[in-house]
Amino acid sequence: MVGQRIRWRRRELKLSQEQLGELLHLTFQQVQKYEKGVNRVSAGRLFEIASVMGVNVNYFYDGAENMLDDGRLTVAEDGPGTGGPAAPVLDAETLDLIAAFRKIEDDSLRKSLLNTVRAAASAFESKQDED
Structure with missing residues (x-):
């Protein structure tokens, strides 16, 4: 979920993975791995990413209360914890x-x-x- 939010924000800012990598002193491959969830983002790195992208760290966790056990972000039709149908990851x-x-x-x-x-x-x- 964090990686998806990094990707979404990067695209909102119209930055390429390479440009974001340069701002963070990383390779575009590392940014790609963060976005795809291949590599986990440490708390310190997430703080740095948030600062560079102009958002609060909480931005990357918006909607986390709607997580299933298998890690997919969902949006419950009747609200969190209702057991209603859910939509898949965006x-x-x-x-x-x-x-x-x-x-x-x-x-x-x-x-x-x-x-x-x-x-x-x-x-x-x-x-x-x-x-």
Whole structure:
């Protein structure tokens, strides 16, 4: 989860892995390993990453209360600990969509796009139910 949040913030800042690595005096491969969860991020390194990225360390733990035993970040439909259905980890495409959506300043355009996506998802669900 921490690695995913590092990646998301890096992309929000429009930094490449190489650029972030230079700011942290690391190789881009090390940044890549942190983001993919191959290597764990120490507390000291996380503090350094947060400082360079302009966020509080807590940013990397937002939503941690929704973790399952297997380590996947989930969003419970009925809230944490309710046992309701949960969505899987956010993938890169979803993160891109969220980042792009957040940049739209026009409220009516945002609402319109959200309604369009909901309609498309509903139509897809209906089609799956028929099969």
